[in-house]
Amino acid sequence: MVQAVHRAIHVLRELATATPRLGVTELADRIGVAKPTAHALLRTLEAEGLVVQDRESGKYQLGPGLVTLGNAYLDSHELRTRAATWADRLATQADAAVWTGILMDGHVLVVHHAFRPGGAMQVLETGASLPWNACALGKAVAAFLPAERRTALLTGELPRVTGSSLDDPAELQAQLDRVRETGYAVDENELTLGDAGIAAPVFDRTGEVVGGLGLVGPIERLLAENARQEHAISVREVARSLSRDLGAPRNAGLRACD
Template sequence: MATVQAVARAMEILRGLSGAPRGLGVTEVAARLGVAKPTAHALLRTLAGGGLVNQDHNTGKYRLGPALLELGNAYLETHELRARSLILADALASRANEAVWVAVPSGDHVLVVHHVFRPEGAVQILEVGAVLPWHACALGKVMVAYLPEADRATLLAGALPVLTGSTVTDTGTLREELAEARRNGYAVEDGEAAIGDAGIAAPVFDSDGVVGALGVVGPVERVLAPERREAHAVQVRETAKLLSRDLGGGRPMLRRVVA
């Protein structure tokens, strides 16, 4: 049990450091964990020995280490959904002339595992590894829409942080959006995660159910323009269907889901 507790504490340290860009000192870590400073120091030194955290010798504070990047890259390289989406995502970006994201669920967030830049676009930032609350993006909403009712209820009852003035946090409204996503086979985001950005996403299935989502992202005025929105939705659904078939998911639009 002591070993399990140590692992749990190490995970909590890493989570804490992920939200502390300036790092955390031993005293701060000890307070977060509710342990004595020597215990916190021992945990930090063990993590530092594996490269999972680094200590700033000027401030004495700890930050996330480079070994985490190596582990993250290994995760991406071996992720089946990402590997099978590469060609299809490229083709979708070319057809839609927009950036394409592929994401998977991560608790009450979504994790972007693949990002294709918009063809011939301006300078763009690679968003692989980005984590977003499920309710603030089309990728998350369409995945949750196809989860079992009990799982949807748990997520709706959880934290729903506000990212912009357009972020939807009312559970009744979110339920309506999820039902609409199931009817249409895609979900829409309109400035809910970042001001001025929009997205249209469709679910991806394997033989066990929804495993991720794929969608186009870009400025609201392009992605949700009346003359382009429906075309984007059709392209996204078609691509997600092909990817689902490649993963053994059959035809997601014919799956029976609970309203």
């Protein structure tokens, strides 16, 4: 591991969680280095556009260069590229928003967001990071991970976003077992009060789970008695079609979590 690179990444991660900015001394304390070292790291990152300094306070925040890097990552991500058409189709079919996400360090990164059809005001969620345990996307992916990785998630941090978020490993494990049986996951009031999600796993050509795709919207629309099963079937079928588009074998879901 190259120490300077590791420290630079640590700086960026600290700034990503800071509200709203951090000074040199604060950053030095957080990453465990001397103030001159922190200052040198910040100056280098600033020269590359990865951080910017507020001229009034002298504190630092993330810079616009990260947007370029993030967009390049999303544009080159095969799951996102392949998911666009399928997500738009599902959004039209279900009259709801569709998110496609991947699991990263205990969080789901939304790599594509297909808006609900219609003219209602909607906020683009591409790039959002969501606790895996609080959303259907995260549970859909986690259920089909190898046992060792699944255990690591369940024994790791389980944030409570709302009062309905699950932070009990045993209860989550039971949910993941049901997801493996049904092929889809559900969240209700767990990520956002009043909203629900229905998601299914997506597999690649190796048969491994690489992400999830699902509907997001008001509980009364997604989980109504006459709509829930229909939505679940649609999500599962579209996720399977996307998996086949990625070259997944037909038995991918059966062998992925052995």
